[in-house]
Amino acid sequence: MKKRTLIGLTLPMIMTAGTMGLAEMIYRYAFKRINYIPAATGEMAQYADRYYSEVDWVQNQRLAVWKLDTFDGHKVSALWLEHPGSKRAVIIGHGYKGTGITMSNYAHLFYDMGFSVLMPDDRGHGVSDGDYISFGWLDRRDYLDWLHRMVEALGPDCELLLFGTSMGGATVCLVAGESTLPHQVRAIVEDCGYSSLDGELTYLMRRLFRLPREPLVPLASFINYRRLGFRIEQVDVAAALRKNTRPLLVIHGAEDVYVPTWMGPVNYRASRGPKALWLVPHAQHAESYWIDPAAYRAHIEKFIAPYFSPVVSAD
Structure with a gap:
């Protein structure tokens, strides 16, 4: 297999894995419980x-x-x-x-x-x-x-x-x-x-992290469905x-x-x-x-x- 062809096949896989990893990070940041009450700020x-x-x-x-x-x-x-x-x-x-x-x-x-x-x-x-x-x-x-x-x-x-x-x-x-x-x-x-939760997460991702809704919110929704049994869009x-x-x-x-x-x-x-x-x-x-x-x-x-x-x- 030519090197160019190999790169063409593996690059989308690497990008997909990276995107899923980012979606998991965002999901855990937003959805994972913490065992303390955050201090008031601002x-x-x-x-x-x-x-x-x-x-x-x-x-x-x-x-x-x-x-x-x-x-x-x-x-x-x-x-x-x-x-x-x-x-x-x-x-x-x-x-x-x-x-x-x-x-x-x-x-x-x-x-x-x-x-x-x-x-x-x-x-x-x-x-x-x-x-x-x-x-x-x-x-x-x-x-x-x-x-x-x-x-x-x-x-x-x-x-x-x-x-x-x-x-x-x-x-x-x-x-x-x-x-x-x-x-x-x-x-x-x-x-x-x-x-709506979809609207709130989309808004905060753009405001706090300069990230677009697609594909991160749909991927986070998929993760949530696997863990809690509902899609973000349902909220x-x-x-x-x-x-x-x-x-x-x-x-x-x-x-x-x-x-x-x-x-x-x-x-x-x-x-x-x-x-x-x-x-x-x-x-x-x-x-x-x-x-x-x-x-x-x-x-x-x-x-x-x-x-x-x-x-x-x-x-």
Whole structure:
């Protein structure tokens, strides 16, 4: 065989192997669990003291630990903070590489609004098992089981809210698209969630690494299908919201460059029920609460008021 012919045959094989290796690296970078919570950086670092005071508040409450055996044999965990006598409850979806406890500021916020609070650790996070992160796709089924558990704990006359930020925002929107969602779910509030995982990964690869979608995202999707059983393209949050008729409030930072701001309006337009969109001026990713907690609470309270019974004072 001539040398030129040999090079012509082997070069595509080398390039293909190299591309697959790069796709594997990207997949592990994005999907592989880590056993620590990344430190806040950039603008978010300025809120560290306030954040840790909220964590201290939650940890000083009377917390219960709930366990769940998932439909596919995993074990996941959640913190349950019950508000005595309340029929309101919220499940709070955490962000990428966070945990339930990292949502302590939101837990405190909703507790003060009269809600019992469930803070799950999603698969691949915290004390829940799983080697890889499913970006809400498998978690959505776990959340359905958590919601039914909340109904069992509080009774069939309870009133439930779905809330999440970033990956957690996308997760609760995926849950909202499920036909088996308990009727006790009255509304959804999502903050800075992506409109599709394919779109989010494509955006971040271009922004962070100057890499094109093709062929890396399709190859990563193939790897994920082999490991977690679903394709990246299936994690379509906007498509799930097109099945949703419950009230939806979409919150998104107007200066978000991690989950780009335009994804918020995409999710807002997709939903079929009553809805509102709040683009928070000057807010970067997941910063909307920290800029003005009082305004954040006021927007949520105003939106959900028509769909929840008034809080009865204990006095």
